Amino acid sequence: MNACPDCGAELQTPLVCDSCGALQTVEQTPSPFRILGLPRGWLVDKGELNGALLRLTRLTHPDFHGVHGAEARERAEHNTALVNTAYSTLDDEVLRAEWLLSDLGAPSPDQERQMPQSFLMEVLEWNEVLEEVRAAKASDESRARLRSLREELQGHRSTSLGRLGQRLQASDPGDPVTLRQELNSVRYLDRTLTELDQLTLDLSASQAN
Amino acid sequence: MGYIELDVLDSAPRRIVIGIDLGTTNSLAALWSDDRPTILRPEGETGMLPSVIHIPSEGAPIVGKRARAQAVVDPQHTIFSIKRLLGRGLADLKDELKDLPYAVTENDKGMLEIEVRGQTYTPPELSALILRATCDQACEAFGNAEVASAVITVPAYFDDAQRQATRDAARLAGIEVLRIVNEPTAASLAYGLDQKGTGTVAIYDLGGGTFDVSILSIEGGIFRVLATNGDTQLGGDDFDREIVEFIREQLAEQVSAEDLADPAFLQAARLAAEKCKIALSSDPRHEIHLTLPDLGLNWRRRVTREDFERRIAPLVERTLDCCRRALSDANLQPHDLDEVVLVGGSTRVPLVRTRTEEFFGRVPHTELNPDEVVALGAAAQAQVLMGGTRDILLMDVTPLSLGLETVGGAVSKLIERNSTVPCSVTSGFTTYVDGQTGIDFNIVQGEREMAVDCRSLGQFKLTGLPPMPAGMPKVAVRFHIDANGLLTVTAREENSGVNAEIEIRPTHGLSEEDMQAMLQAGFDNAQEDFDLRRAADLKAEIGTMLLAVSKNQAAADEFLDPESRNDLAQAAARATLASEGNDLDEIRAARDQFEQASLPLAAVLMDHVVKDAVQGKTLGEV
Numbered sequence: 001m002n003a004c005p006d007c008g009a010e011l012q013t014p015l016v017c018d019s020c021g022a023l024q025t026v027e028q029t030p031s032p033f034r035i036l037g038l039p040r041g042w043l044v045d046k047g048e049l050n051g052a053l054l055r056l057t058r059l060t061h062p063d064f065h066g067v068h069g070a071e072a073r074e075r076a077e078h079n080t081a082l083v084n085t086a087y088s089t090l091d092d093e094v095l096r097a098e099w100l101l102s103d104l105g106a107p108s109p110d111q112e113r114q115m116p117q118s119f120l121m122e123v124l125e126w127n128e129v130l131e132e133v134r135a136a137k138a139s140d141e142s143r144a145r146l147r148s149l150r151e152e153l154q155g156h157r158s159t160s161l162g163r164l165g166q167r168l169q170a171s172d173p174g175d176p177v178t179l180r181q182e183l184n185s186v187r188y189l190d191r192t193l194t195e196l197d198q199l200t201l202d203l204s205a206s207q208a209n
Numbered sequence: 210m211g212y213i214e215l216d217v218l219d220s221a222p223r224r225i226v227i228g229i230d231l232g233t234t235n236s237l238a239a240l241w242s243d244d245r246p247t248i249l250r251p252e253g254e255t256g257m258l259p260s261v262i263h264i265p266s267e268g269a270p271i272v273g274k275r276a277r278a279q280a281v282v283d284p285q286h287t288i289f290s291i292k293r294l295l296g297r298g299l300a301d302l303k304d305e306l307k308d309l310p311y312a313v314t315e316n317d318k319g320m321l322e323i324e325v326r327g328q329t330y331t332p333p334e335l336s337a338l339i340l341r342a343t344c345d346q347a348c349e350a351f352g353n354a355e356v357a358s359a360v361i362t363v364p365a366y367f368d369d370a371q372r373q374a375t376r377d378a379a380r381l382a383g384i385e386v387l388r389i390v391n392e393p394t395a396a397s398l399a400y401g402l403d404q405k406g407t408g409t410v411a412i413y414d415l416g417g418g419t420f421d422v423s424i425l426s427i428e429g430g431i432f433r434v435l436a437t438n439g440d441t442q443l444g445g446d447d448f449d450r451e452i453v454e455f456i457r458e459q460l461a462e463q464v465s466a467e468d469l470a471d472p473a474f475l476q477a478a479r480l481a482a483e484k485c486k487i488a489l490s491s492d493p494r495h496e497i498h499l500t501l502p503d504l505g506l507n508w509r510r511r512v513t514r515e516d517f518e519r520r521i522a523p524l525v526e527r528t529l530d531c532c533r534r535a536l537s538d539a540n541l542q543p544h545d546l547d548e549v550v551l552v553g554g555s556t557r558v559p560l561v562r563t564r565t566e567e568f569f570g571r572v573p574h575t576e577l578n579p580d581e582v583v584a585l586g587a588a589a590q591a592q593v594l595m596g597g598t599r600d601i602l603l604m605d606v607t608p609l610s611l612g613l614e615t616v617g618g619a620v621s622k623l624i625e626r627n628s629t630v631p632c633s634v635t636s637g638f639t640t641y642v643d644g645q646t647g648i649d650f651n652i653v654q655g656e657r658e659m660a661v662d663c664r665s666l667g668q669f670k671l672t673g674l675p676p677m678p679a680g681m682p683k684v685a686v687r688f689h690i691d692a693n694g695l696l697t698v699t700a701r702e703e704n705s706g707v708n709a710e711i712e713i714r715p716t717h718g719l720s721e722e723d724m725q726a727m728l729q730a731g732f733d734n735a736q737e738d739f740d741l742r743r744a745a746d747l748k749a750e751i752g753t754m755l756l757a758v759s760k761n762q763a764a765a766d767e768f769l770d771p772e773s774r775n776d777l778a779q780a781a782a783r784a785t786l787a788s789e790g791n792d793l794d795e796i797r798a799a800r801d802q803f804e805q806a807s808l809p810l811a812a813v814l815m816d817h818v819v820k821d822a823v824q825g826k827t828l829g830e831v
Contacts, residue, residue, distance in 0.1 A: 062692045067596040079634040
């Protein structure tokens, strides 16, 4: 850990000094775990994450640095943006997994587009349900089908993420390509869920009118 | 002379920092004092300034109540709901235009223009007039003050173009913008200060022209927005329009289509509709009465609350769709909320209250004055920004996703909606042609997949790249949304370390050049205004002098020598003539000559006063 150039206190985060409140100059973007002062790994305690966000924001937010001149305000904007990005990276399981994967040197989604084989058959079934609902008129039955499909997709998502998380938390995560494929399937599920939610909204809107 | 200097110091206006709610229908200002925000209102008034502008045939534009009074008498020269046009293009407005009694066009730069009396005004210029009048009224209420800077509120769902336009308006009004704050967030601040609450809160803000819903978590003085949604073209105005539409339908047989589109008719119908809406908030029925002698119209029609509710129900449902999306983005269910707060004048409509209660499953909080909370919250935020308190902190979000148009016309998302601001993202670019020194990109805001379905913020042109083989330059473009929710773009070529220049051509905004031209015109006008006022003062003085001379004509005839009498007559004639014109130099010269020429008469009169006094008369009796 470095020391604050203003007061010499040890820095708990590279962004700001806890002790004198001086905003630090940050050239390279530090890891989200370092920014928020949390242990690196898949498991993140939500309470600690929230606590770190609020504590750091109180120190860095531009609202509290506006009276200290344009340069201080600029630095506050920059450092608070880093806090916010770090928070959203760790708060969202997919983004957190993405960060850990890229840190492990796994291929990007563009380099490795495959999903696990076992997953593909189910994808076809789900798409069929969505197509049928879309073609049918808004009805209680359509809504019920979407609800149960949603549950199924959610179940798959958490199983998939659970498997991925277990490997990422292990001392040896194993083959990075299969990690990427697992994460690809989670991303696919997220896109399908978004589509499904939009469809549900459209159904209730068309019934209301 | 010490006391005079002190006096000068005391009479210098106090520079105040205020919060301004720049509303579609009304605007108002608040100030932090004695540990709480208060509305600045002139004695005996509400402080609400109608956001209406009237352009008279002569003289400066009129803003506020007097302008609103002109709405029926002179609809073509009276502009209302200008906020709905801020940062927009003609294509965004569609069916809204047919209800406007004045012509709206788009210039070759994509900027809307309103033509009144042969002069064109852009929405930021007109909004600037409202901001200026709001500040003037606030200063008047405070007594001997001037506005140093201000926090100005905007709907949370305003996109970058609409925010920029608001900031441009403030700049044109000569107001330093301390911060642009989202209306529901400002309201939450006022609510939080009032209730000292902790928990998850939904702010449902239905104003005159815009709707917002924001879900916040309030904890230890930190007001953190979790998600926001809304519609910047949905508000109480649309309720009025439903009634106007109803009136038109009813009158379709007895009034020609041409007369139904007449500005005077539209404005009268609009005001009758507004009155009807307000009445139906407390009464179960209301009689619309429309008198237009020019059209030979004297029409009455009873409307029940049920009729009204049937017509506005789809609009209210649209607000609830926004609430659904906001909750879904925040990963919450309605029952997860600890409180629902209604803000904005349109939440007085009973259907809005019952539907929100049903939707959220709880009685909404309505104790705060829905017209005032936003301005009060803005004043509280101004206090924070001035370093006055660290007890409260707002963490707001950007309402819309930000993306770049890709080669196929799709959108590549850079920043997701509901990201906490400030936030930044850096994206890499390169060239396609050898020696290419510039890159163009189109930045869009919105949730749709294709760029054409989103709002284009403008064409950004990256220039000044050192010539290199295609694909060699590595340009890092940083998109930063600041605490105001405003976008800034900076770029750097990483191999050479050269900072590339970014040229921005806003799709529906003012470029820096336009802005400078308008500010210059403003200064020119200010000089003109100043000259006119000075001329008016001098004319008044001449009037007083003419009156005094004619009152003492008898004395002049009796006691003045012929030469002085002649001089006086000539000077009076010149002054009378000068008073009829507006040539400041001539008026000033005429007044000076008149003053000189009247000196002998003044001396004669003074002489008589003294003589009379000697004869035992008092001064007052002369």
